[in-house]
Structures are given as C-alpha cells and as structure tokens.
Amino acid sequence: xxxxxxxSIWKNIFRIRYVEEKIAKEYYKGEMRCPTHLSxxxxxxxxxxxxxxxxxxxxxxxxxxxxxxxxxxxxxxKMLCEIFGxxxxxxxxxxGSMHLIDRSVGFAGSTxxxxxxxxxxxxxxxxxxxxxxxxxxxIYFGDGAIEEGAFYESxxxxxxxxxxxxxxxxxxxxxxxxxxxxxxxxDRKIHKMVKGLGCPVFSTDGNDPFKIYEKISAAVKxxxxxxxxxxxxxxxxxxxxxxxxxxDDNLNYRPKNDLKYWLEKxxxxxxxxxxxxxxxxxxxxxxxKQKIINEVNEAFKFARKxxxxxxxxxxxxxxxxxx
Amino acid sequence: MQKKTKLITMSxxxxxxxxxxxxxxxxxxxFGLGTTDPKGIFSTTINLExxxxxxxxxxxxxxxxxxxxxxxxxxxxxxxxxxxxxxxDFFLLAxxxxxxxxxxxxxxxxxxxxxxxxxIIGRGWGQGPTHxxxxxxxxxxxxxxxxxxxxxxxxAKDLLISSIFDxxxxxFIEHRWLHEMEGNINKKTEIKKLDNLGKCKIIEKGNKLTxxxxxxxxxxxxxALRYLKKFKIDCELIDLRVxxxxxxxxxxxxxxxxxxxxxxxxxxxxLSFASExxxxxxxxxxxxxxxxxxxxxxxxxxxxxxxxxTKGFYIRPKNIAEKIxxxxxxxxxNILKLIxxxxxxxxxxxxxxxxxx
Numbered sequence: 001x002x003x004x005x006x007x008s009i010w011k012n013i014f015r016i017r018y019v020e021e022k023i024a025k026e027y028y029k030g031e032m033r034c035p036t037h038l039s040x041x042x043x044x045x046x047x048x049x050x051x052x053x054x055x056x057x058x059x060x061x062x063x064x065x066x067x068x069x070x071x072x073x074x075x076x077x078k079m080l081c082e083i084f085g086x087x088x089x090x091x092x093x094x095x096g097s098m099h100l101i102d103r104s105v106g107f108a109g110s111t112x113x114x115x116x117x118x119x120x121x122x123x124x125x126x127x128x129x130x131x132x133x134x135x136x137x138x139i140y141f142g143d144g145a146i147e148e149g150a151f152y153e154s155x156x157x158x159x160x161x162x163x164x165x166x167x168x169x170x171x172x173x174x175x176x177x178x179x180x181x182x183x184x185x186x187d188r189k190i191h192k193m194v195k196g197l198g199c200p201v202f203s204t205d206g207n208d209p210f211k212i213y214e215k216i217s218a219a220v221k222x223x224x225x226x227x228x229x230x231x232x233x234x235x236x237x238x239x240x241x242x243x244x245x246x247x248d249d250n251l252n253y254r255p256k257n258d259l260k261y262w263l264e265k266x267x268x269x270x271x272x273x274x275x276x277x278x279x280x281x282x283x284x285x286x287x288x289k290q291k292i293i294n295e296v297n298e299a300f301k302f303a304r305k306x307x308x309x310x311x312x313x314x315x316x317x318x319x320x321x322x323x
Numbered sequence: 324m325q326k327k328t329k330l331i332t333m334s335x336x337x338x339x340x341x342x343x344x345x346x347x348x349x350x351x352x353x354f355g356l357g358t359t360d361p362k363g364i365f366s367t368t369i370n371l372e373x374x375x376x377x378x379x380x381x382x383x384x385x386x387x388x389x390x391x392x393x394x395x396x397x398x399x400x401x402x403x404x405x406x407x408x409x410x411x412d413f414f415l416l417a418x419x420x421x422x423x424x425x426x427x428x429x430x431x432x433x434x435x436x437x438x439x440x441x442x443i444i445g446r447g448w449g450q451g452p453t454h455x456x457x458x459x460x461x462x463x464x465x466x467x468x469x470x471x472x473x474x475x476x477x478x479a480k481d482l483l484i485s486s487i488f489d490x491x492x493x494x495f496i497e498h499r500w501l502h503e504m505e506g507n508i509n510k511k512t513e514i515k516k517l518d519n520l521g522k523c524k525i526i527e528k529g530n531k532l533t534x535x536x537x538x539x540x541x542x543x544x545x546x547a548l549r550y551l552k553k554f555k556i557d558c559e560l561i562d563l564r565v566x567x568x569x570x571x572x573x574x575x576x577x578x579x580x581x582x583x584x585x586x587x588x589x590x591x592x593x594l595s596f597a598s599e600x601x602x603x604x605x606x607x608x609x610x611x612x613x614x615x616x617x618x619x620x621x622x623x624x625x626x627x628x629x630x631x632x633t634k635g636f637y638i639r640p641k642n643i644a645e646k647i648x649x650x651x652x653x654x655x656x657n658i659l660k661l662i663x664x665x666x667x668x669x670x671x672x673x674x675x676x677x678x679x680x
Contacts, residue, residue, distance in 0.1 A: 095431045108399060109432055113423050119389040120424060123396015130352075130378060130402065150419065153389030160384065315568075318466050320435035320490035322519065 001213050005051050009209050010275065012047035013268050015292045016067045019076065022296060023083065024245035031304065032083045034096030039067035041239035042170055044267035046071035048212040049138065052220040058108040058124050059138040060117040063098045065110035068140050073105035076299045086306035093309045115141060115148035122154045125163035136164040136223045144175035146190055147183055152197070155229065159198050162228035166219060169233045170206060176242045177253045191233040199231045206234025207267045237262035329510050334502040336476035337367040340483035341405065343512055345375045348403060351487065353380045354390070355407030355441070364407050365443070365502050387413055391420035394438040395428060403437045405487060409680070411442035411496065412453045425492040426467030435490040439483070444589070445499045446539070446637070447670035448678050451628030457590040457621065460599070462494045463567040469493045469520050470567040474541035476506035478564055485517045493520065498539045498589070500672035523570040525577070529557035531651055532583035535574060535600055537563040540587040540638060547640035550662050551647060558647060566596055571603070578604055582613035583650050587638060588620040595620045614650050619643060633670050
C-alpha cells in the first residue's frame with residue numbers, strides 16, 4: 001500500500017469515527033430525532049474502497065450507511081442536517097439517518113428496509129452497462145440481507161447479465177439482537193454459498209485495512225473490466241447497539257470472548273498502532289486530527305443553526321411534474 | 324375520404340402503444356416474464372424485440388420484486404421501462420420495491436421514477452383464488468403511485484402512452500377479458516393531444532342516476548343501460564379510467580345533477596374503491612343526494628375455480644339493472660323480465676377464449 005493511500009484511509013476512518021462518536025455523545029439531547037444506526041467499528045471497508053472508486057461509480061446502502069456515505073465523499077453538513085431533520089438535509093429532512101443521498105459524489109441512496117436497495121443498485125448497473133459506461137456499482141448490505149429474497153433475485157440477475165456490481169456484505173454476525181446461529185445453518189460460510197450461485201467471491205477480515213486493500217484492489221479491477229459482479233464478505237463488528245447511541249453489552253447477547261476479540265481489532269486503534277509500529281510517522285497526526293475535529297464540530301454547529309422545514313407537504317412533493 | 328379511425332382489439336392497441344413509445348423514446352426498455360416468448364404476453368409484446376433489439380426488449384428471471392427495484396434503478400439513470408406481469412397475483416411478491424422504493428423515491432430523494440408496471444387480471448375458466456384478484460384499491464392507497472384501469476382499446480392505447488411518459492410510477496391494470504374486445508382507435512397518435520393521467524370519461528349521458536364503473540364492468544353497465552333505455556330510464560355512466568389521481572370533478576358534477584349514485588367495482592367489498600367513492604361523495608355532496616348511494620362489488624370471497632362455483636358469482640347487467648331500479652324506486656315488476664341472467668357458458672368473455680389463461 002502506498003503511503004498516500006494509507007494516510008487517506010486513516011483520515012477516512014478517523015473522520016467517520018469522530019462523526020459517529022459525536023452523534024452518540026449528543027444524541028441524548030433529543031435534537032436528532034430519528035432511528036440512527038452508527039457505523040462505529042465498521043469504518044474500514046468503505047474507507048479503503050474509497051481508494052479505488054470515482055465519483056461516477058455509484059453506491060447504494062442500507063440502514064447503517066453513515067460510513068458508506070461519508071467515505072464516498074457525501075456532504076457531511078447535509079448528512080447531519082438530515083439527521084437533525086433540517087430543511088437543507090440531503091433528503092430535505094424527509095428521510096432521516098437511514099435515507100442518505102449525494103448524487104454529486106455518486107452516493108445514489110440508502111434505504112431502510114433490509115436488502116431493499118440491492119435491486120436498485122442492480123438496476124443502476126444495468127443502465128451503466130446499456131450506456132456502455134466503465135463505471136461500477138457498489139452495493140453495501142449486511143448478513144441479514146442474505147436472508148431476504150431480494151438478494152438472491154438481484155445477484156442472479158447481475159450474474160446473468162454480467163453487470164458491473166461489487167456486492168459488499170459486511171457481516172457483523174447480528175441482526176439486531178439475533179445471532180447468525182438462529183438465522184442461518186451453523187456451518188455455512190456466506191461467501192461459499194454465494195459462490196454456488198455462480199458469482200466470483202472472496203472473504204476477508206473487514207477490520208484490517210491492509211487485507212481489505214489487497215482484496216478490493218483486485219476485485220474492482222476485475223469488475224471494471226466487464227467480467228460481471230463480484231461478491232465480497234467482510235467480517236466486522238459493531239461496537240454499540242443496533243440502533244441508537246449506547247453500548248448494550250450489559251444485555252449479554254454477544255459472547256464476552258467475541259466482544260473482547262473484536263474490540264481489540266478496532267479498525268482505528270489497530271491501524272494507528274500499525275502506523276506507529278512501522279514508524280510510518282508520515283505527518284503530524286495531531287494536526288490532522290484537529291483539522292477533522294474542527295470540520296466536524298463546524299458541521300454540527302451548522303446543522304443546529306439550520307431551519308426546520310415548515311411548509312405544508314402537498315401532492316407536488318409526492319408526484320414529479322412533467323417537464 | 325379516408326377514415327381517421329380503425330377497429331382494433333385491446334391487446335393490439337397495447338402492442339401499438341408499446342411500439343409507438345419505444346420508437347419515441349430511444350432509451351425505453353420493455354421486459355417481464357414472457358415478453359419475447361412466442362405468445363408475447365397475449366400478443367401485447369409481439370415484434371418488439373425484432374424491431375428494437377435484445378438490449379431493449381428482453382425476457383427475465385421470475386423475480387418480480389428485484390425486477391421492480393431494477394426498473395427503479397434504471398429510472399434513476401434516466402432510463403424508463405415498462406415491466407409486464409401476466410397476472411397481478413404474481414406481482415404481490417414485489418410489494419417491497421413498489422411501496423417502499425418506487426412510490427417513495429421522489430418524495431424522499433427528489434428524483435423522478437418513471438416506470439410503468441402492467442398487471443393483468445384474470446377471471447373465470449378456473450383462474451381461481453390466485454389468478455383473478457382485483458387489487459387496484461391496494462395500489463391506489465399508496466401515496467406516490469398512479470393507477471390506471473382502461474376499459475377499451477382507445478383508452479388502453481392512449482393511457483398506456485400517457486403512463487409511459489408520466490414521470491411517476493404507474494400501475495397499469497388490464498382485465499384479461501378485455502384483451503380481445505374490439506373498439507375504434509385513432510389511426511394516428513398525437514402525443515400532445517393525450518390527456519395527463521387523471522380524467523374520467525362520461526360514456527353515457529343521463530339524468531336519473533350516476534353510475535361509476537371501471538374496467539370490465541363498464542361493458543356490463545352499458546348492456547344494462549341499453550336495456551333500461553327502452554323503459555325510458557336514462558342513467559349517466561362514468562368510466563373511471565384512472566383511479567389515482569381521481570377526477571372527482573366529473574363525478575361530483577354528475578352526482579349534483581342526478582342526485583343518485585351507484586358504484587361498480589371488480590374488487591371485493593370491504594375497503595373497496597367503491598367504498599372510497601361513496602364515502603367521499605357522501606361527505607362532500609350529502610345535501611345533493613336523493614337516495615343513499617349504493618355499491619355493487621365482488622363479495623369478500625376469493626374467486627373459486629370450479630365452473631359450478633362461479634355460476635352467478637360475477638356482477639352481470641341484470642344485477643346492475645336491479646340495483647338501478649331499486650335506487651330509483653321503480654315498482655314495475657315486469658321491467659327486468661327480458662334481461663339475460665348470465666350468458667352460457669358463464670365463465671368466458673366470448674368464444675375467442677379457449678383457456679388456459
């Protein structure tokens with residue numbers, strides 16, 4: 001991995017982490033009044049992917065989308081305004097935390113129902129192929145989406161039509177409080193099952209930027225060459241509750257050993273350790289951190305200052321008008 | 324002088340609408356199970372692939388939900404599509420993509436979703452409980468969708484073109500019993516003259532009672548009215564054509580004139596579209612009503628398959644005429660003597676229908 005890439009990945013991870021921690025810290029104030037699924041612990045995959053994609057590559061995601069949106073370059077102020085329910089939110093305050101969009105950077109939308117944005121991504125990929133574009137489409141989802149019909153219908157279609165789709169499964173082992181063992185057969189490896197559908201697959205540690213880098217680099221190249229979709233399974237872990245700002249391991253739904261293992265593999269802390277160990281003190285980290293902190297604090301201020309939408313919603317807001 | 328109109332079946336009219344639209348919009352796609360098969364979805368998609376190529380017209384896996392989402396994804400990249408389903412009942416698998424994405428995307432993300440979803444409703448000849456459901460009121464219940472139910476070839480062609488070029492998701496419902504029905508359509512289509520979705524049509528003018536109908540029941544109502552005309556009972560018949568958005572003005576104007584309302588619905592009774600029309604008209608025009616409004620809907624019973632069980636099951640001209648006479652309080656018991664109860668066989672639209680679906 002080149003030094004510039006490493007710096008950029010670290011910055012991405014740190015920035016997402018700081019945004020999410022700040023949301024968590026201030027959530028109790030009751031200004032962010034919508035269900036919010038934090039990406040803390042799961043920042044690495046989108047932060048690395050950012051190295052290999054352009055604005056013209058489009059991404060869709062699900063309910064836990066903050067990291068995907070931010071790593072794709074989505075406007076931070078607009079995201080926070082959306083979570084605060086303000087009129088200049090990325091979805092004009094109509095969607096909340098689970099409905100993010102920034103077309104200017106190729107974030108085509110996140111939606112709230114499990115597996116629900118997968119067909120949308122495949123449709124976008126079909127459009128790209130019909131228009132003979134070299135762009136690829138990234139579809140983010142979790143292990144829960146593997147249990148939905150929409151996933152199988154969509155990946156089948158993408159394989160059949162050789163569409164330029166990168167299916168990214170962030171497997172954090174839980175659907176809300178329900179562990180994989182209650183949802184899928186014990187010995188199943190998701191990527192191996194998907195391989196059986198006829199899609200090239202891989203799996204890797206989703207918290208290790210170096211491993212992710214290697215896998216994603218090859219996958220994106222292959223998808224861009226027009227050979228069809230690839231499915232990647234990334235093992236990762238969310239640090240806090242499924243939805244909301246708190247830690248919830250007092251409820252004992254995750255084995256203590258697993259928790260310890262994954263917290264030690266915190267993508268931010270372990271990357272910073274590696275950077276130090278390799279003596280890759282490439283920049284004044286403290287300064288860089290401060291820059292990001294200032295930017296994020298500024299964005300929170302902006303969101304707080306922004307106005308609530310106050311107009312009356314009419315059919316004009318629900319139906320598009322003919323040009 | 325050359326005639327400006329021609330006689331054509333509804334399935335051919337739909338085929339013409341698709342050819343016209345694909346020619347007009349070079350990006351328009353047409354897909355769905357059976358689109359390119361030898362029968363071409365009851366002849367409605369015949370020759371499209373030959374004319375417009377495999378990239379734009381194609382058959383698909385049986386994945387109703389994903390295909391709906393795929394059409395939404397295409398529309399975000401400015402590609403319109405027409406997705407056809409040979410029975411509405413199969414499309415029930417697509418409710419997530421339809422309701423949560425297609426209907427909500429413009430509201431949430433301000434990006435238009437111009438897609439047209441063709442759904443065909445079966446009836447009789449053993450279609451049974453899951454090949455014959457009239458669920459138009461479900462779709463009309465969802466903000467963000469438009470719902471079109473044509474009753475004749477002219478409307479089928481014009482409204483399908485209007486649906487395709489509408490910037491919103493449109494559910495276009497075709498009654499299978501209408502596919503072979505003939506009617507006159509204009510030889511030349513002028514897109515500028517087509518109305519935007521949301522206009523009813525007065526099919527028969529009259530003063531005594533307003534009948535609101537759609538789809539196949541427009542024809543049954545016409546037969547009833549033709550019969551009653553002999554007895555100088557003149558009713559106004561309104562063909563809804565589009566149930567969302569609904570042209571309330573036309574219905575209200577008619578009810579104000581007649582003071583009586585009968586609503587026919589091919590859907591089952593509870594929370595039917597007929598109920599919606601009656602409740603809204605009762606609320607808005609209570610003072611104009613001479614009699615309580617009446618609805619004639621299908622019962623809250625799934626359609627059975629057996630020839631025996633479908634006898635007397637459907638709404639027929641006789642049932643309609645009976646309601647009219649009751650509302651208007653006409654006591655002459657002989658009036659309905661000559662109206663046919665039900666054709667024999669009762670479970671096909673005409674001799675053209677040889678099954679199986």
